[in-house]
Amino acid sequence: MTSKLSLSRRRVLQKAAAALGGGAATLLTGVPAAAQSRTASTTQTPSAAGQRFRGFVRFASSASLQELKLLPVSPLQVVVRTEAAQICYTTTAVALGTANVAQAVIPGHGGVGTVIEVGLQVKRVQVGDRVIVSGGSQCGECYNCLHGRADRCLMANGGGDPNAPIAEMRDGTKVTGFRGGCAELIVAFESYCVPVFTKVSSVELAMLHDVGMVGLAATMNVAPVEPGADVAVLGCGPLGLSAVQGARIKGAARIVAVDPIKARRELALKVGATLALDPNAEGNNLVQKIQELCAAPTDRRLAGGGYRGPDFVIEAVGGDLFPPKAEIGPDPTGLLSLQQAWQLCSPTGHLVTTSVGHPPGATISFPANQWANGSKNHHPGNVAGAQAKRDLLRYVKLIEAGRFDAKSLATATFPLERAREAFEAAAYRTTVAAVIAIA
Ligand SMILES: [Zn+2]
Numbered sequence: 001m002t003s004k005l006s007l008s009r010r011r012v013l014q015k016a017a018a019a020l021g022g023g024a025a026t027l028l029t030g031v032p033a034a035a036q037s038r039t040a041s042t043t044q045t046p047s048a049a050g051q052r053f054r055g056f057v058r059f060a061s062s063a064s065l066q067e068l069k070l071l072p073v074s075p076l077q078v079v080v081r082t083e084a085a086q087i088c089y090t091t092t093a094v095a096l097g098t099a100n101v102a103q104a105v106i107p108g109h110g111g112v113g114t115v116i117e118v119g120l121q122v123k124r125v126q127v128g129d130r131v132i133v134s135g136g137s138q139c140g141e142c143y144n145c146l147h148g149r150a151d152r153c154l155m156a157n158g159g160g161d162p163n164a165p166i167a168e169m170r171d172g173t174k175v176t177g178f179r180g181g182c183a184e185l186i187v188a189f190e191s192y193c194v195p196v197f198t199k200v201s202s203v204e205l206a207m208l209h210d211v212g213m214v215g216l217a218a219t220m221n222v223a224p225v226e227p228g229a230d231v232a233v234l235g236c237g238p239l240g241l242s243a244v245q246g247a248r249i250k251g252a253a254r255i256v257a258v259d260p261i262k263a264r265r266e267l268a269l270k271v272g273a274t275l276a277l278d279p280n281a282e283g284n285n286l287v288q289k290i291q292e293l294c295a296a297p298t299d300r301r302l303a304g305g306g307y308r309g310p311d312f313v314i315e316a317v318g319g320d321l322f323p324p325k326a327e328i329g330p331d332p333t334g335l336l337s338l339q340q341a342w343q344l345c346s347p348t349g350h351l352v353t354t355s356v357g358h359p360p361g362a363t364i365s366f367p368a369n370q371w372a373n374g375s376k377n378h379h380p381g382n383v384a385g386a387q388a389k390r391d392l393l394r395y396v397k398l399i400e401a402g403r404f405d406a407k408s409l410a411t412a413t414f415p416l417e418r419a420r421e422a423f424e425a426a427a428y429r430t431t432v433a434a435v436i437a438i439a
């Protein structure tokens, strides 16, 4: 009732402002009319409901490109015409059929595109806006958002049913998949959508909407890397390579990247690592080697010496969802990397863990005295404290300024017709970042 009344009042004010011209709008709000963002969508934008579009759909035990019909959107939702979307490794299990799904679904964690419809209560996004649809929500109003942890926004999927249908197949089968980027249209809640005003290409922007944002946040948010620091990054997928770049941008002196895949180590060196190590070649010496590399040049404690191990460790390995068709790491469960990350971190350093995919119920152990009484700072969470609405805008500026090399990370692009190959390239680690490029 309240929102209906306030909407009506807003309509009256805006109609009056429109009738009186821009000067009146300035009087009403203190902001010139041209610069005003709409406080809410006061008129129904053209509905895209009923539009036919193609999407890669996992249904029962198979996945294929389907012709779909868009269902009407709810008041807080946005419809985006997709330009590009990066494949997130986490979504490969759904897309390629190893994870159980309750209903037909468009897999994906966001994308990049242009808005073609907004729901009645949408405030920040307008039709025609180019937007990054983030992998994560930031409503700005829930308990966690208000406590600076938008990466744990409680209003994911609008706070409602994450499996609510957004489209239907020709036979009437309902299809879900909020923010699923592997389709010509994306339906997302406004809290995931960030308007961007840039000439950066969609493929480059796609390096940011999900894992790239997390990799950068891992070096800038929960444990900001300090200039001159020593940093170790375990895992050089698109997330780890974004963390390598974040460490470089923050001014780290030494950046040690670790990955079993040669092509990923080479890319790590290209985008900012000062050393790249193969965990298979290093074996049990990996921890000690990195600790020694990141040790003080003197034992004289009152001369700044006596420490050992990197100041910051970013762990981005995780369990294998599929057997890699590239060089296989020393531990498919990803647990060894978690243990090593903890061990090699300096006694007062910061450890950011971002990985997923460990075996269900798996545990790791730490020395009790260190866990209880040590001073290593552990920052868990696979979104690394990212705040999409704030961070994506500055990450876009880092691409524009030539500081974040998104082009080098986008190692393979695929048209929508080859979506399966894109998921396979990500799942089998035969490329760094697979991108669906539609426009
Ligand atoms: Zn993701």
Ligand SMILES: [Zn+2]
Pocket: 137, 138, 139, 140, 141, 142, 143, 144, 145, 150, 152, 153, 154, 155
């Ligand atoms: Zn929230």
